[in-house]
Amino acid sequence: MKRIFLLLFWSVFLTSNINAQEYFPNNESTKSKSSVFIAFTNAKIHVSPSEVIERGTLLIKDGKVIAVGTSVLVPKNAMQINLEGKYIYPSFIDMYTNFGIEVPKTSRSEGNNNPLYDTKRKGYYWNEHIKTEVNASDSFKFDQIKAEEFLKAGFGVVGTHVPDGIARGTGALVLLNNDKETNKFLSTVTTNHFAFTKSQFSNQAYPSSLMGMLALLKQMYHDAKWYKEGNSDYRDASLEALIKNEKIVQIFASEDKLNSLRVAKLGKEFGINYILKGSGNEFERIDEIKKTNAKFIIPINFPDGYDVSDPYQANQMELADLRFWNQAPTNPKSLSENGIIFALTTDKLKKLDDFRTNLLKAIKYGFDKTKALESLTTIPASLLGKSDEIGSLKKGNIGNFLITSGDIFDSKTIIYENWVQGNKFIINDMNLKDIRAEYLLTIGNDNYKLKIDGEINSLKADVKLANDKKVNSKLTLANNWLNLLLKTADTTKTEFHRLTAFVSDTNIISGKAVLANGIETLWSAKKVPVSAETKKEEEKKSEINKVFPVTYPNLPYGNVQKPNQKTILFKNVTVWTNEKEGVLTETDVLIKNGKIASVGKNLADPLALVVDGKGKHLTSGIIDEHSHIAISRGVNESGHNSSAEVTIEDVVNSDDINIYRNLAGGVTTSQLLHGSANPIGGRSAIVRWKWGLAPEEMIFQNSPKFIKFALGENVKQSNWGIQNPTRFPQSRMGVEQVFIDYFTRAQEYDRLWKEYNSQGKMGNLKKPRVDLELQTLAEIINKKRFISCHSYVQSEILGLMRVAEKFNFNVNTFTHILEGYKVADEMKKHGVGASTFSDWWAYKFEVNDAIPYNAALMHKQGLIVAINSDDAEMSRRLNQEAAKTVKYGGVSEEEAWKMVTLNPAKLLHLDDKVGSIKVGKDADVVLWSDNPLSIYAKAEKTLIEGVVYFDKDLDVLKRDEIAKERAEIITQLLQEKNQGMATQPASKKEKVHYHCDTLEE
Incomplete structure (x- = not known):
């Protein structure tokens, strides 16, 4: 009978409604008695962000929540703590830390910085920056001092990992229990980590660029799939670890809004739902961020204000940096209002004390309090797949909770204690009187x-x-x-x-x-x-500072709203058609639905915006066959002598002000080329300069495939300044041998795949390994990808044409080609075009024979000749560069103009879409104030597919707006300094202008 009564008692007790709390005296004897029932009574309990209990009771035992509610039956032997007037919240969770992991103290192996091109590791992946076999739990050591910092900030659980490498291995989930005898791991293997940073313990040169890192990750996933299918004859511990952990939570530290878009694209290609660790600038591309459907981990390391008291130093500041300071606190609000699920992290904070300060600032700037609590509790728990253990105070969860004097997001609220697994950590004496x-x-x-x-x-x-x-x-x-x-x-x-x-x-x-x-x-x-x-x-x-609106891009001259396609009628304009009609005077051109709809006299359209073109000139947009602007983190992947696997399309930077400057110079399309660090460079990106749109929207749709090759000084490293060069080739004859070796391998690769696709799928042949590098080179052999080759010296130019003919394909374009005039007849026979400078020479030894008549001489031989920039400054004055060919060589104005419009379109195989003003072609046009070859000519309107991306009149208005905004933000900064807020020195960020030979990690 007694046994039945006890069973009924516990049945009623354990099914009670959940929620309660109360407090007891500061008695050390109670500190770790987790086997005893502890009842916290009369508290306002936030069981979860959406479930709040007034005057409730929280009952814990053995570090877990036994019951929570208003009618919890408290056992007689329970220790009761009366929390009258106090609040209870779940302790916070930080998914992204390196807590307990020793930060590497050396930057490179044994202090040797010479580049390595092969790994000495046996039984692991061929690239040392892939470290998927690493487990954070193996090197973890509980850091008591750091744990107390986290506890004071309100955290009870942290995810930790080894922050080293591109593929970093697994992370663990750690309970910040300051009881030395308690197991600290909630889970030893919880997450799998990736980032765009190389290992600090390896000198392996590849990858040396962001595009190289993306290519490496793609190759790694292809290799893992191939390995998983049992095709490998050798064991690879790195790939085995990647496969073993493919089902756990995948976290990628993108650290930038554009990188987040890149990682989301990578994940889509390989079917991976990464959680993206962002940077705090997501609000600047919120529409695109939302479209990724990704979940995020967001830092709140808002920048300190700038000390702009010195007007000379203040003038050095970029408006983009001033504006980011002004707008950054709105990032959590922007993400939340757009329905993006995210957790918050303390990562990147100078000190943990700043976390609460910045969080309250975000709330002040409109971040909803309930959403804020979710981002610290239920959301990270859900993202980690641990909602049944942490993140809330529901029955059965671990007893991690905070005791506060009031609303946790009130600046005057005192956090008294942080309990983890039922163990108390005192932050402030609960009996202390608040005398403020x-x-x-x-x-x-x-x-x-x-x-x-x-x-x-x-x-x-x-x-x-x-x-x-x-x-x-x-x-x-x-x-x-x-x-x-x-x-x-x-x-x-x-x-x-x-x-x-x-x-x-x-x-x-x-x-x-x-x-x-x-x-x-x-x-x-x-x-x-x-x-x-x-x-x-x-x-x-x-009060909060006036927040300036986000523009697209969020830079000077950005648009508050993305521009739309319009119907535009240019009247009485001089039209440079680049067609058999030549230059037409007093002519109308109708732009409709993004196309050139009509060219002629007395045109009309009742819905069109009419532009008076009297005395002005209308041309097709300038096309730059060779450009390096708008590329993120490296124009060269210099880590190998062939980097055919990388693509500039992965790293287009839509936030480069040079895009706007190019539009102001009449440039509508550019080929973004890999640099010339290696004989076989990377794949190019052909882009339209759609200012304000995302990188993917700038890619010229259905454009032909191109790749950059290079000859000469750069590729043989004669001007690299490396003390002991070890990478092949080191001579011009070695460069030619690289081409022969790689094309021979590509032929064999192509043969194996063709055999497999025709026979192997029936089970007769072993599946070949996908090799992104050889796959690209096979496309050249199969005439599905075109070469644009950096070239100077005639012997090398002839040599590459002979190599191409040996493998039965043609080189498409020789770029630079400053000795082209010497071999123009041979180039004509081969069928290759030329993209050259107008008058660059003598800037290094191999261009000593360059002459300004080069373009004219090649043109007279019947070659398709284009004038390119290879330079951010020159690219916005290509109209003047074309004009030089009139002076040097007597080329006609029309033919000179074709060298920056129709001819590059032909070289890029885009002349059916752009390059001339012809009915049916895309409306990529420019309205000039004067003859476009004149030094006095200014682009007044630049259109791409019928959308105005540059307007001179609007540009003038924007300059006034920029000056006004700058002055207002500086006033805000001065007021903040006057109020005693923290400041940082005003400084100018030096920007790297990429050229062919720029090396940057």
Whole structure:
């Protein structure tokens, strides 16, 4: 009978509604008695962000929640803690840290910085920056000091990993339980980590660029699939680890809004739903971020304000940096309002103390409090697949919770304790009186004004005489004993009055004072209503700065709204058709639905925007066959002598101001080429400069495939400055041999795949390994990809044509080609085009024979000749570069103009779409104020597919807006400094302008 009664008792008890809390005295004997029931009663309990219980009870035992609710049956032997007037919240979770992992102390292996091209590791992946076999739990060591910092910030659980390499291995989930005897791992293998940073422990040169890192990851996934299918004859511990952990949570540290788009694209290609660790600038591309459907981990390391008190230094600041400071606190709000699921992280903060400050700032800027709590509790728990253990205080979960004095997102709320697995960590004494207020202080017969504020554990006193003269003071409060030290009014002596009191009532504090002369007297401080001045100060502090609107891109001259296609009628304009009609005067051109709809006299369209073109010139947009602008983190993948696997399409940077400058110079299309660090470079990107749109939207749709090759000094490393070059080739004859070797391998690769596709799928042949590099080279042999080759010296030009003919394909374009005039007849026979400079020469030894007549001489031989830039500054003046061929060689104006429009379109196999003004072609056109070859000509409107991406009149208005915005933000920064806010020095960010030979990691 007794047994039945006990079963009924526990049945009723364990099915009680969940939610409750209460507190007990600060007794060390209770600190780790997790086997005892502890009941926290009469608290406002946030079971989860959406479930709140008033005057509830939280019952825990053995570090877990047994029950929570308003009607919890508390066992008789339970230790009860009355939390009347206090709040309970789930402890926070940070998914992304390196807690307990020793940060590498050396930058490269054994201090040797010479590049390595092969790995010495046996049984692992061929690239040392792939470290999927690493497990954070193997090198983890609990850091008590750091754990206490996290606990004080409100965290109970952290995810940790080894922050080294591109594929970094697995991360663990750690409980910040400060009980030395308790197991700290919630899970030893929880997450799989990736990033765009190389290993600090390897000198392996590849990859040296962002595009190389993306290519390496793609190759790794292809290799893993091939390995998983049992095709390998050797064991690879790295691939085995990658396959073993493919089902756990995958976290990729993208660290930038554009990188997030790149990683999402990578994930889509290989069927991986990465959680993206962002950077805080997601709001700048929120529409594209939303379309990825990715979940995020977001830092809140908002930048300190800039010290702009020196106007000369302030003028060095980029508006983009000033604007980011102004807008950054809105990032959490922007993500939340767009329905993007994200957790918050302390990553990138200078100190953990800043986390709460920045979080409250984000809330001040509109981040919803419930969403904020979700991002620290239920969301990270869900993303980690641990909702049944952490993130809320529902029955059965681990007892991780905070006890606070009020709303956790109120700046004056005190966090008293952080309990992890039922173990208490004291942050602030729960019995400590909150004396922050204004008081009328009386010492004997003297009256003062006393204001106490600051953090509860580091109070500050502001004491003034009746005449508002400040009195130096120092205040401490410990165990509710107050000590206040006041400097005497006598400035000739350093003497103090000493005040002490036990605080039992925060409205009236009284005690004993020992004056500087040793006389004892009484003192009292009576709380006074908040003064109008104080209210005004608090209101001012609670105000947020005016936030300037995000533009697309979020740079000077960005658009508040993305531009739309329009119907436009240009009237009475001089039209350079680049067709048999030649140059037409007093002619109309109708742009409709992104196409050139009509060319002729007296055209009309009732829906068209009419542009008076009298005295002006209309041309097709300039096409730059050879450009390096708008590329992220490296124009060269220099780690190998062949990098055919990389593609510039992966790293188009839509936020480069040079895009706008190119549009202002009439450029509508460019081929973004890999540099010339290696004989076989990377695949190019043909882009349209759609200012304000995302990188993917800039890619010229259905454009032909190209790749960059190179000859000469750069590829043989004669101008690299490396002390001991080890990479082949080191000579011009070696460069030619590289081509022969790789094309021979590509032929064999192509043969194996063709055999497999025709026979192997029936089970007769072993499946070949996908090799992205050889796959690309096979496309050249099969005439599905075209070569644009960096070239100077005639012997090498002839040599590459002979290699191509040996493998039965043609080189498409020789770029630079400054000795082209010497071999123009041979180039004509081969069928190759030329893209050259107008008048560059003598900038290095191999261009000593360059002449400004080069373009004209090649043109007269019947070659398709284009003028390119290879330079961010020159690319916005290509109209003037074309004009030089009129001077040097007597080329006609029309033929000269074709060298920057129709001819590059032909070289890029795009002349059916762009390059001339012809009905049916894409409306990529430019309206010029004068003859486009004139140095006085200015682009007034630049259109791409009927969308105006540059307008000179609008540009003038934007300049005024930019100046006004800059001045307002500087005023905000000066006000913040005046209020004592932290600042950083104003500085100018030096930007790298890429050229063919730029090497950058």
